Amino acid sequence: MMFWYGHGVSGWGWFAVSAGMIVFWALIITLAVMLFRYLNSPREDTHAHTTAASTPEDILRKRLARGEIDEEEYRHRLSTLHAGPLSKT
Template structure:
């Protein structure tokens, strides 16, 4: 049988093999850790934002200038009193 480079591996060959094996396992472990972290994180995009309250909507309308301050106070007071009972 004919071997291209003989069986003897020089010192650099052993070093390259050792460094390559360490690098290979470091990459495998890094990928595993990152994958586990990604799978165990709570998904932020699944949470829906809470609907704005009636008071928030009133504040926004006041800020945009759709209602004046008197209208804002009147409607806010009506919200705090509650629904008006019909006779």
Template sequence: MMFWFDHDVSGWGWFAMSAGMILFWALIITVAVLLFRALERPHEHTRTPTGPAPEQLLAERFARGEIDEEEYRRHLSVLRGAGPGTHP
């Protein structure tokens, strides 16, 4: 019968259990929120450019008559990396 005596949880034990349970659930909720935010955020390496390509913009300027053929070819060679003196 001695087994049933002196096994009660003291006031500090209840406090420690309550604080531990609150910290446990706070940790679980924080991890869930951070995981949700990470999954909802678009990845930076998968983004595509939203505007037209530089060569397309150059072609549109040439088509509108804003630049002449020589300037178009010069800019196009610079964009393609051939250098300003080389024509494609």
């Protein structure tokens, strides 16, 4: 008779264990879904406008088209590029 009254878990204890188990599995499933979505999401290239295939002339043309530089500065920089590297004297 002592077993039934002194050593059992009450109704609130069963509720707490059940609710805790539901919360635990909900967190595990949520983390798994978030990890799956993160690993399968497309990545944006942060350097898309200056790829390795872009030449200096292409970059200058794009800057002129975006309005970052005016035509005079474009021509000056373009002639500097075509003149070659500066020599140190």
